[in-house]
Amino acid sequence: MNTTQHRVADRPRARGTDRSLARRAELIAIGRKLFADTSYDALSMDDIARHAQVAKGLIYYYFKSKRGYYLAIIEDSVADLVARAGGETELPGVTRVHRTMEGYLRYAEQNQAAYRTIISGGVGFDAEVHAIRDGVREAITDTIAEGAYGRSDIPRIARLALLGWQCSVEGITLDWIGRGDPARETVRDLLVKLLGSTLRTIEELEPSCPAPPRPAA
Missing domain, CATH: 1.10.10.60 (Homeodomain-like)
Structure with missing residues (x-):
């Protein structure tokens, strides 16, 4: 960073x-x-x-x-996580979202200590540490927005909804790496479906951000 x-x-x-x-x-x-x-x-x-x-x-x-x-240590971990989640930008939007979540979960699974440090911190309420964590959220929100809308400059309500989804991703991921089940692919699909629901909600509130078409069954 x-x-x-x-x-x-x-x-x-x-x-x-x-x-x-x-x-x-x-x-x-x-x-x-x-x-x-x-x-x-x-x-x-x-x-x-x-x-x-x-x-x-x-x-x-x-x-x-x-x-x-x-x-x-936190900054180094953040760089790894963001790079893993934000790669392969040339892929189509839906594929990119799947790859983003797959990379995110793989990182958390393979680097559990670093992931917990990024998300949970460890020095109480530390403004600088929290700013680093918030930077991760913003970077991944940008990645999702690019995949869904082809741009990261989106209305505030859309960004707020994606940030809320990102916070739920963190909670689910922390619980998952602590328990080790279900399978990573199942958690990935869960997070992608939750994202789909979030994107459709955004579309209702902000028509300028239409949700991508649902993939064919």
Whole structure:
């Protein structure tokens, strides 16, 4: 995401850049697991350094502070999720929506700790963390709008309805990865059908946003 990219860009370039980026990515991967299993307040920088088996100063070098480290973890997870959900933009609308939900669910299934971090946070009410999460919602809402209407610039009522659907997707997905059933394909079809209902409701309230034709049975 932009904030993370800016932090990296602002740091003086040094020899061994590829190795430095690999080490930073390794620290973020470790942090995903740590913050998934332990609350933010319960982890000290000493704890993080011990688990990562590095000097504490190295974490400060890359991330400036524990908070910077935590935000970098969230931003990295967000980039993965949005990229997975928003790919294959050349596909027809209906196919793209199915692929979007399939990619979203696969990501959540294969990266459960990161997904919970994105959706649930872990530092109480943190405005910056919530802003990152809201950015995910906006990006995925844009993806759905592009697939349904061919554009992301849609009326406020339509965006509000899609945001509501997105929040229901998050709740269903969190419950699903916690239980492991039903099958991913069934959950995907459920979310797509709920989206279809949302799009038809949008059409009733905002005729300028007609719902795509239902796929043939």
